[in-house]
Amino acid sequence: PMSTRRRHVxxxxxxxxxxxxxxxxxxxxxxxxxxxxxxSKYGPIADVSIVxxxxxxxxxxxxxxxxxxxxxxxxxxxxxxxxxxxxRRIRVDFSITKRPHTPTPGIYMGRPTYGSSRRRDYYDRGYDRGYDxxxxxxxxxxxxxPYYSRGGYRSRSRSQSYSPRxx
DNA sequence: GTTGAGCGTT
Numbered sequence: 001p002m003s004t005r006r007r008h009v010x011x012x013x014x015x016x017x018x019x020x021x022x023x024x025x026x027x028x029x030x031x032x033x034x035x036x037x038x039x040s041k042y043g044p045i046a047d048v049s050i051v052x053x054x055x056x057x058x059x060x061x062x063x064x065x066x067x068x069x070x071x072x073x074x075x076x077x078x079x080x081x082x083x084x085x086x087x088r089r090i091r092v093d094f095s096i097t098k099r100p101h102t103p104t105p106g107i108y109m110g111r112p113t114y115g116s117s118r119r120r121d122y123y124d125r126g127y128d129r130g131y132d133x134x135x136x137x138x139x140x141x142x143x144x145x146p147y148y149s150r151g152g153y154r155s156r157s158r159s160q161s162y163s164p165r166x167x
Numbered sequence: 168g169t170t171g172a173g174c175g176t177t
Contacts, residue, residue, distance in 0.1 A: 012174080022174055029168070051175050062173060088171085100175045 015094035019046070019073050019167035022095040024062040026050070027086035032063070038085065039065045043072025046167075064095055070167060 023035065032048045039045055046066040050059050067073040073094070081092040 015174090024173060025171070027168095028171095049175075049177095051173095052177075054177085057177095060173080060175090061171065062175080064175065091173095093174090095174065097174050100177090102176070 012096060015096045017070055017074055017077075018094050018098075019067045019070050020095035020098055021065045021067070021073055021077055021080075022062060022093050023065055023080075024091040024093075025088055026059060026061045026063060026090060027088045028059045028061060030059070030063075030086045030088075034086070035063055035065060038083075039067075039076055039080065042067070042076035042079065044068040066167075068167070 021039075030050075032050050035048045035050070036045055039048070044067070046068050048063065048065050050063040052058065053060050065076070067076065077092050077094060080090065083090055083092075
């Protein structure tokens with residue numbers, strides 16, 4: 001029987017819920033610090049990264065916010081989508097990608113190929129992807145944000161047993 | 168401080 005499972009990269013219209021939110025339409029003057037301040041209202045943040053243009057060093061106007069827990073990411077997506085930030089209406093959605101691509105080494109990393117070398121494409125291609133490396137931002141995770149210890153961290157409704165789905 | 172769709176290679 002054929003698998004009905006979708007490809008994990010997903011489609012762009014309906015990204016599956018996950019801990020990483022893409023935030024689009026940012027002002028060029030919004031900083032990662034600003035984003036952390038806003039989004040930590042919904043739960044602990046693992047990381048925030050704005051995407052910068054390589055030459056100009058300016059923000060490209062979008063960013064990724066990594067939550068520790070998917071449920072907080074869901075909540076943040078609902079509440080922060082359409083919010084105004086630094087004079088711009090921001091769009092918030094689950095990210096379809098998980099992390100920046102690993103830079104390609106630029107040299108052939110596969111086995112030496114003698115003669116029949118259809119293998120080469122296989123090895124070359126694999127290097128640029130990296131969408132599934134779930135451990136990537138584990139090692140980049142910083143110490144918890146100071147913001148949600150100063151009272152802004154929303155308490156769970158009715159304090160029921162709550163098992164966070166971590167990512 | 169461009170006026171702006173976008174899913175990333177510090």
